Amino acid sequence: MPTFDYSEFPTLRTERLVLRELRGSDAEDLFAVRSDPYVQRYNSVPHTDVSESAEMIERLTELFAKHEWIHWGVALRENDKLIGLYSLGWNEGHRRAEIGYDLNRAYWGKRLASEALGAMLAFAFDVLEVNRLEAQTIADNHESTRLLRKFGFQLEGVRRGYSLEEDGEFHGGAIYGLLRSEYEGGQA
Ligand SMILES: CC(C)(COP(=O)(O)OP(=O)(O)OC[C@H]1O[C@@H](n2cnc3c(N)ncnc32)[C@H](O)[C@@H]1OP(=O)(O)O)[C@@H](O)C(=O)NCCC(=O)NCCS
Secondary structure, X not given: OOOOOXXXXXXXXXXXXXXXXXXXXXXXXXXXXXXXXXXXXXXXXXXXXXXXXXXXXXXXXXXXXXXXOEEEEEEEOOOOOEEEEEEEEEEOOOOEEEEEEEEOHHHOOOOHHHXXXXXXXXXXXXXXXXXXXXXXXXXXXXHHHHHHHHOOOEEEEEEEEEEEOOOOOEEEEEXXXXXXXXXXHHOO
């Protein structure tokens, strides 16, 4: 049986990052991520005021308290600045989880997203003992699909014409999955 029971927030550490509980004081840094129209182009409407980011932190913190989702603030180890938000929704009964991830655009292309995802995958497979991880992403969100493929996620299907995005176009919704056997097979 998995050892995780939500009694304590699962802080994860990597070489350059700490994935930790969100705090009210992260609101400005979260706003920098969530107000960027390019980061948000396949996600919810960009925040226009920091109060929306502050409310979001409260909402996400409650989801952890209700044992519904884990949302990690991705912060730089050197100064604790929040540069992203990673999430995992765990279905214990079916031993699967869904993940989400985004990073402040100033930190793209530095393999920080990969570093954070590696830590989240290890937590999911080793601590939660999931059999399957799933990510839903817009099919032409190339930065996102590149990250998933790098970690061995397989494209399982595309829901055609799935969502109407900011560009006024309908986009396909892709489902990517990674099974425990594939994850373990890909480990060094
Ligand atoms: C998805 C996201 C987190 C990826 O971040 P990232 O900074 O590109 O990730 P990384 O730096 O770890 O790079 C991942 C891979 O892409 C490659 N890559 C990154 N930028 C690249 C570029 N400009 N050109 C070519 N390859 C690039 C990296 O080299 C790496 O592969 P490698 O280690 O095999 O070389 C980021 O684009 C993001 O926040 N997007 C907006 C939010 C979003 O859409 N989230 C998903 C919603 S479901």
